[in-house]
Amino acid sequence: MEDPGSYYNQGFLAIVGTASEHVTELAAFIDVLNDFVAESEDQLGPLTSKIAPLVVIDGAGDGDDEDEPVVEPEKLEEAIVLVLDAADALVKASDKEFEPAYNLLLHVLTFLPNGLPDHLDKILGLLSTASSILPLPTLSVLTNLFNLLPVSSSLRHLVFLTVLDVAIATGNTSLLLPQLKQLPTWFEEWSISSADQVELLVKIGSKLETADAHAALKYLQEAHSVAVAASIPIEPAMTSNMVVIAMKDLSFLDYDSILSLAGTVSSALVELLKVFVTGTLADFKAFSAAHPDVFSSNGLDREALTTKIRLLTLSTLAGSSPNFTVSYSSIASALEIPEEEVEFWIIDVIRAGLLEGKMSQLERKLFVHQVATRTFGETEWNVIARQLDVWKTSLRDVLTVVRNARMTVENKVAANADHEKVNGVDNTVEVA
Secondary structure: OOOOOOOOOOOOOOOOHHHHHHHHHHHHHHOOOOOOOOOOOOOOOHHHHHHHHHHHHHOOOOOOOOOEEOOHHHHHHHHHHHHHOHHHHHOOOHHHHHHHHHHHHHHHOOOOOHHHHHHHHHHHHHHHHOOOOOOOOOOOOOHHHHHHHOOOOOOOOHHHHHHHHHHHHOOOOOHHHHHHHHHHHHHHHOOOOHHHHHHHHHHHHHHHOOHHHHHHHHHHHHHHHHHOOOOOOOOHHHHHHHHHHHHHOOOOOOHHHHHHHOOOOOOOOOOOOHHHHHHOOHHHHHHHHHHOOHHOOOOOOHHHHHHHHHHOOOOOOOOHHOOOEEEEHHHHHOOOOHHHHHHHHHHHHHOOOOOEEEEEEOOOOOEEEEOOOOOOOHHHHHHHHHHHHHHHHHHHHHHHHHHHHHHHHHHHHHHHHHHHHHHHHHHHHOOO
């Protein structure tokens, strides 16, 4: 039989005992879970009765352990398969028993030359079923299974996808998200192609959509970035889904980052995306009038998008101000709101991280300290040029004031020196 240590990370599970002992123990445990009660010490359960003749054969062992039973590989595999076929009963185990029982089952499979790869689908199916009853123990077992496979195994991503499904279905996504930071390392360890990376990132993004839209969007963007870099085509429906998620995500405002990835999106969605990259509330209202069906067909909330575009419009208005000052009346006009609501919108746009500034209720103005740009092109360069001109003018004024002050001080020092010199001569005369 092939050494199981050549394929599995045997250092991860340290379990003492022979394969026949472990298989018999599992069979007896499954019989108990299936409500078998022995009427005598010698009575075996239904599964254990099938296993016993397969895992122990009378015969001499090697070396000094002459009484050690010898198990034929073919019969051991048959016994393990019988246990695996009955393993659905493990879902009846308690929280404390479930993980140890599955760890033992995974360990038993390592005694077969290709045990886990051949039976991985069966194991993953059993664990997926058990997850609805024992979610956290199931995630623990899946983590153990992931670690049991060698770091370079391509099977790890299949286990990972099951972990993803279980975490989302059981409301435990928060436990998984920190581990996703290791994806670049895993991609390198698994030596998977760019196409496989795209496929996996798309799957992650799609599965996370209902649980965490912001995280889903992040991985869909990564998938599209990898695809663009490697010239790999992506289904238009997947790209459209990315744009729709970006529209639905209330915290997402960086639409310029996905515009270059949306080449295969329907024209209406592209137009809407461009409005959120460079447009204003007026542009959004014009688009809504021209494409009234785009919202309902994509499940978009027009009112929520109206709120978003108002925030973006305000940030653009603040960023285009040459003197970093915007009047409340200008904001009210651009956002089409009563002037008494302006301060609420300023607070919202600051909270969204789009700008930093200070409100003056007395002057009815917003003094802008810093503003985030929605995109960066010729317009933004012109704004920077205007700001530099303002700074240059301010610095010239400061320099003029400094020079004048310096000249005043120098003149005063010179006058004082002359005065002291004159007084010094007079005093000398008086002493003489």
